[in-house]
Amino acid sequence: MNPNSLQIQPGDTVKAKHIPGDIYLRTLNDPIDLIWDRIPIYSTELYTAPPVHQSARLRFADGAKESKHLYFQVAHTDERLFMRLHWKDATKDILNTVDDFPDGVAVQFAMGDDSTSYMMGSGHDKPVNIWYWKAGAGKLENLAAGGYGSTTLLDNQSVSVKDAYVTDRSPQNREWYVVMSRPLIAQDKYDVDFFRPTIPMGFALWQGNDEERNGNKKVTHTWITLETDLSEHPASKANSKTETAPTEKKKCFWFWQDDDDC
Template sequence: MADHRRTLTLTAVLSALIVVSTVAAPMVSARPAHEIPVSEVSTADLAEPDADGWAEVPASDVPLSSAPSSVPNADDTSIETVDVQAARTDQRLYVRLEWQDATRDTNASTPRQFADAVAVQFPINTSSRPPIAMGGPDNRVNVWYWSGSTGTQELLAGGAGSTTPFQNPTVRTNASYTGTGGNATWAVVYSRQLDAPSENRTDLRTDGDLDVAFAVWNGSNGERSGQKAVSEWHYYPFSGGPQGPPYETLLWTLAGIAIVGVVGVTSFGIYRTRGAE
């Protein structure tokens, strides 16, 4: 009987350790799906992609896939992920995007040459999520676009084919290309003042969550226009309140409970077997 008690005691201790180890670790870093953290900073040394301040800003690995489009070869895209960082002062929002690209494509001077490019998309009406493909007529989007050949454009769109550039762009960008071959990367930093400088521009001084999406074009793969790698809608948690269920923690908790159940059933079987001896 004493051996049985020791077995059950050890089982209980083991079960408790499993629960703690499977739940506590992911709780440190878990965050809701599609949330991209935004660092609040008092001063910003973030205008350049290699600025020291970015070392303190967490990065999110955002998956990309071919955009649904009717253009030829729309499903032939090559960039699978983009690393996203964001920081906000009391005056400006900074967004840094970095992705791997083995070729530096900055020349689009002939019909068969296309430049590398990247874009950030925000809804103008921050209380409603627009269609992901360039918004819609009743729910338009702002697009911050950077190209290796033409630089920066600030765009207004209300659906595919409706893109219109602003005459006086307010978005600033800086870009860098580093490394060689498969280790080479582009990094682009966008920034804009928080207050909407004019009509039809997103107000970044919102107290609610701000939807955001991303697109990348690899020029050497012939990507341009609707042939691009895009993300789903993500969001910046500007509201500061509860952001929904921490999915990673929930999954680890369920895994811990399942393991405890297996250990418990096994121990009970051992107890019954020994009791019958």
């Protein structure tokens, strides 16, 4: 574990660091920009996701105690919010075939309060917004869900991403860095509102070399609370609104549900 990181438990609160206007990122979403040395590093433990179907219960029983460290940093300028995710990974898995599975990571935000289920939301009244990155895809998918089987690709793909895989002669020192960002002002009615005082947030991670895919993944069990301190931002009133998630399954993706959902 990184000794400079602050260990975060589910239910804890983290704050997004404000980047002043006179400090510029070398490149948008640069995973190795020196600015990240000034941003607090948080660490949280991800555990095997609870099974959705009876067929997955054996897998959950076998792997329920296994965990994975995920490091994350959150920052914002006056225009964008940035999320940097970082984890150890001895292999760079980017193929997506019958026998090969890519590495992946996702962050999800509850559109409502922390009574929303951390497993894809609690119906159309308590949806989640999901940012999902898959190694080798070259882009990020901005999604919404209101329960199992409802995962929907949003019309406005306003979230951008860049990644870097840092190699080393020693496999235990190899690692992924992924930076996701989005304009502070929501572009889609299912984009999370960053001007709220608190935002429930969670993570998911897929290790391709461990044959993790679909519902076989590591997740934060319940929410971490994000504070952005943007409630006084000039644009906060323009972005304040309440939305509900799609009630029909328009499109199905493999990462937040098991195969039988599709």
